[in-house]
Amino acid sequence: MAIYRAPIRDMQFVIHELLDAQSCFAELPGGEEASADIIDSILEEGAKLCESIVFPTNRTGDVEGCRLDDGQVRTPSGFKEAYEALCTGGWMGLACDPEYGGQGLPHTLSVFFEEMLQSSNMSLALYPGLTRGAYVAIRAHGSDEMKRTYLPKLVDGSWTGVMCLTESHAGTDLGMLRTRAVPDGDGSYRVSGTKIFISGGDQDLTENIVHLVLARLPDAPEGVKGISMFLVPKYLVNADGSLGERNTFSCGSIEHKMGIKGASTCVMNYENAVGYLIGEPHKGLQAMFSMMNHERLMVGQEGLSQAEVAYQSAADYARERIQGRALSGVKSPDQPADPIIVHPDVRRMLLTGKACNEAARALLGWVSLQVDIAERHPDAGMREHAEDLVALFTPVIKAYFTDYGNEVCNLSMQVFGGHGYISEWGMEQLVRDSRVAQIYEGANGIHALDLAGRKLSMHEGRLIKRYLKILEDFVAEHRQDKKLDEFIAPLSGAVAALEDATRWLAKARMEDPDEIGAASYDYLRLMALVSFGYMWARSAAIATGKVEGDNTGFYQAKLTTARFFMKRLLPQTTALVATLRAGSRSLMELPAESF
């Protein structure tokens, strides 16, 4: 069986020790509420809820899946109860505006809670995850009346929100979408068209569902500049806030898919459905992007969350499963065989999971703190700096976390041997569930292009320059520290490689646009590995000072894992620089008909 214990100690390390988040929060208006003891209580109580109420629904969700019952989607048994426990506990509104019933806590804290929720049940976590995205979009672009009507319901979880972009012929290229919206004369619109792959498009968890639909107005220009966003509720809302008529749209079918079977993936048919324009006409894509950046970081986190459960389960299994003897001689003479954790190759798989998960948690924590600073900091310069880092890291986190996450799920399944392939152990579910995160919310290749094509050249390269400066300063600050040399030296080499690759790309883009496309994936992986290295070096710098006298083994494990990362994972940067610099020709040469 897959097991899950929320990694509270590691989360506390990231929040309190690595980020010193409390001091950062104190500089943000409203952030002073988030004192250390409140943070710890949130982690502990959130963990209890996720481990004991949500996690048990994960396996049943996979076995039962969603079904479409006479036009109504039914979620697997236990989902509704678990969802309601999240709502009555007030967890949905953790980082939402108190004006709409939220707790107003920093976004960073909701990210740590989100990890626990996703680890406990990635399918179930999607419903509130998308709701928060809708909350962000409506709050940023909706009218005051719209905010008053819909936001409190999204914040307390009594309604969910979903985003409706994709059509069968328009996925990555939204400029081609055909759903239409016609003014109704009374200020509202009538929306008609078909959307596919709508996560949570219909469900039986809540009494109402708020759809944010991208559609074209009659006078819309062609392409992405002619897309508007509409709020289309499943049930129309009366003036007094009560629910009125059923809107004229329905779920035509739900997809049969590889994983996340507890999350409904719907085909939605809108037939003259009542909708309300959000923001300005033809500016829908920009409005949707305020939601999508949030969603992208969340989807990246799905990779981490599944890899955490996979790693924990595999580590547990490897300590208990006895089979064969250690190459270096018997380790458990009182047992007929040694536990498989004695084997170097099993340790390679486990340590890859541990090293990547802890680095990913630290990196996402750091970027989330930048989200808070970008949103709330009183100083405009600080806000801009933070915004730059968030923009730079969003594609890295989305693509690399989901890639490594699926890889760690696979490695952890491998630790189980044949049992990993058997459903009841829960490992193959993690492989299937995590797989979608590499695809949805923009396929990973698109995010690599976003990084190498758009983000690197934004503001004449300001984003990456700012990050490289942070890395250089860190290396310079610690270079003289002999105790840290084994971490700083390899990091310094990797930073130099990233600088070199960045320069090479800047030059290559002038010569041939295909070079960016060819190098983008390697570049994204390079940047992710360097950033993991940065997080490990920072962690090691803290652990070195605390390892003496620590009887829990926590700081020693940090140092040992940091060493593993520097010696066995960071060297991949060398290969990435080599393939990146090999150029596009070897990719583009073969004619299409020869494939």
Next chain:
Amino acid sequence: MKILVAVKRVIDYNVKVRVKADGSGVETSNVKMSMNPFDEIAVEEALRLKEAGTAEEIVAVSMGIDRCQETIRTALAMGADRGILVQTEEELEPLAVAKLLKALVERESPGLVIVGKQAIDGDHSETGQMLAAILGWPQGTFASKLEFETDSVNVTREVDGGLEIVKLKLPAVITTDLRLNEPRFASLPNIMKAKKKPMETLTPAELGVDVTPRVTVVEVVEPPKRKAGIRVESVQALVEKLRNEAKVI
């Protein structure tokens, strides 16, 4: 009615307890601590009585080092109204706890005291009984159900032979058993509110109680490790070994 609930900070039930190298006790530094699970049931019962209108105020009490405040905060986050910490570095024995509680009862005049039937660290199961005795109050121990009447309470007790129902005159002391209720999770808004709820800190001296330990701990040791079993050839051999080696039949 006011309810006094005692909550103890103990090693979390998920932690594997380790004995200190010098045998003087168990390792508690850097170990996850939580509220004693039976005390969570006590808090939950008090909350339900308040929700049902039987009680008006819930006071959560803990005793020990400064960090016992965290345990009180947990009770406040569940919904208790205010907290009292009796702060001391002394290792408190059940009798000392009972005396301190008695002093607090005299100060607060609650109509009911609810405590866990035992704490999962010392496993004494004495505090509630001692408190009732020194207060001269009736006690309903190992409670799995409470039914209130005007000035009395019917307590269903879990006893060896099954269930026993006793009727106690109020004020009374109740100790909680596992099946009394299922404690709630603290909600996020309540976690935030808990920080602003009043918490008072007192000392044993202020309450006029001598908490000097009466018992001397000679040694703390781990249970002996289980030895590997052996396989016997026949039932006769098994019976023979049970009779002559193990001497259990």
